Amino acid sequence: MSRAAVAVRDQLRDPIQRRVLGVVLVGAALAAVVVVGLAGHGSVLRGLGVPTAALLPGLTVLSCLAEMTVVRLRHGEAVEELSLYEAALIIDVLVLPPRDALIAAAAGLVLASARQRRPFVKALFNLGTYTAATSVLILIVHLAGGSPGALTVGVLAGVVAGTVAFTAVNLCCLAQILGVINKTSPWRIVRSEARLSAYMAVGTMATGLTTAEIALHSPLLLPFMAMPALAVTYAYRAAAREADEHARSACLLRLSHALAEREDVVRQFLLLVREAFGADLAVVVLEDDDVALSVESADPAAVRPGPVPRHLAVLGRIEEPAHLAEDLPGGLRRMVVVPVQGGGRRFGTAAFATRHRGRGWMTTGDVTLLASLASALAVAMRGAEHLDRLLAETSKLQAVVEQSAEGIMVIDGAGLVQVWSRALAEMTGVEAAEAVGRPPAEALDVPAEEERRLLMPVSVAQPRTVAELTARRRDGDQRRLRLAHSAVFAAGNLVRDVVVVSDLTREHRTDRLKSDFIAMVSHELRTPLTPIIGYVDLLRSRGERMTPQKRLDALNLIGDRAGHLSRLVEDLLLASRFGDNPDDVALQVSTGIHDLGALVGQASRDLGSARVVTSLPPGPVPAQCDSGRALQVLANLIGNGLKYSAEDTEVLVGVRLDGDRVHVDVRDRGRGIPADQLAKVFDKFHRVEDPMTMSTSGTGLGLFIARRLARAMGGDVTVVSTLHSGSVFTLTLPSAGPAPDVANPSENRA
Incomplete structure (x- = not known):
């Protein structure tokens, strides 16, 4: 049986060409060994009574006919052709001398290749493979059984061993080419095909041996040998159909996944359907385009755009599958054209063509299946269009949600958060990944007793309502939120609640x-x-x-x-006169060089309290400032120290220099300031105490004004405080001269 008829690509690459050349050289070398080494050997079996001059051409014709009895079996992008050629080879080897047997086998193969118009490289590969395998078969049969003229145990053993060797050589040569074409290991192909090759070897050996023996002893029974040959051929075709169905099912399964995913469906349709039906060319012409997309067996992974073929353009809007067999370009012999339509809409036309003559290509059932696949493609294309539109609308909605200054929250029927916008995450300090899938009360840190009243106040009778609540962020900051609910109910059950959240904290x-x-x-x-x-x-x-x-x-x-x-x-x-921006001074000051120590002493004396204790350097402390504004700031800081500390405690005022800056520290032993209030004590009108229950007087403007005045003079006012231990307010101003001798600072009481 023939196994090396491989349908390779139209333009073979160098690796394949090198392997073909190697097979041809091996075949020629083994043929030379047969011709030279077995020059004196006669035929293994004798008794036909037919002269060699007539027997040689007759067996050559028999070999040719056996090779043309083809059953094609696809292996991905390659095609293996099964035939009765191997059975004819066994007859040639048994009834002809070694050289004549080799000539009959080679000549029959050449005639069959010419008759079937096989590509030159393909025919050359077949000739090299079978020459090598037949030479091995002849050598083993003659060395093991000799030329006894009758079927003996030695001859039978030689035929069995020779057939096994023939099959092994044939399979190894075939695996080299299939490995390159399918980009896989040749050894993997040998292992996957070994069982089928063994079955084929047994069948062809039995057919050849039986036919040779019947021809020698009962020639009248030769016509009945057609029945085993037909049975073997039928078995090959059944195996080929099974393999084709398996490969087609795998391709169609991949196609169904591709159509379901709706990604690049036209390309996937072309690639997989062409492979499933063994077409040499697949083309899709879309209705709204003037370009045809096509893929060929020569490059099965590339889908290329091109002009619409003339033979497809003239068909117009076909409504049913059409068969074309004439006026086809590029050596194409048959083409099936089907409309791509579905869901009441037509998308285009699909066509699949082949270059071989096989009558079994595209049966009626195949065409029906192809039309169904084209309809599935149309449905997938329509679904892809709907999906694109849905994605476009979804992206718009997503942009609205993400770019909205208002927070947006969507709650499902189970009361769980499904959407949590970026603005809402900024308001609450809770990221979307933490909030989605949780009840809104957990995400917003709202007491359970307020959850229904504030977070889910909607009902069938009142699907739209507004509620306000106070939510605490993780950083301790409280936010006042306004929740505008818009709910949808079905059969009395909540479907979803869309909540627009506004931050009313500032207001x-x-x-x-x-x-x-x-x-x-x-x-x-x-x-x-x-x-x-x-x-x-x-x-x-x-x-x-x-x-x-x-x-x-x-x-x-x-x-x-x-x-x-x-x-x-x-x-x-x-x-x-000050703006809300901390950097907006909005005040003109007259700065000059003044003795900051003297200003501290004057501010302490003006307050007239014996509790003020100053620690001043012995000499002047020149600073760049406005004397009046500096005196106002110092009076404010020292006055605050007196006001917020007990009557029996002192307020310490000290002056120190640090490089080009001079500092005045006002230290009290009062109640201190809570840590969360330190950054706010310099805000306008801010009071640490509640204004309705406060025990000290003041407008909450003193520290605000003091810091603004200090910054207007190029300095600053800062605070360090420990709750229940006291605070230290520090006025910092630019130094205007060298530091005085502070080895023995003077201490005074106002």
């Missing part, structure tokens, strides 16, 4: 700030106004009867309270 804090400011200013203004009004009324009603000293005391107190009220108004006016 909420502004409202609270306004309320606190009003309460604070009212309290602070009422404090000096109350004694002023009281003493004015007292002077009006009883002033003439009061002693001069009491009248003077009353007037002094009125003046002191009026000064306090004036300072409050001045702080308010000064604060209004």
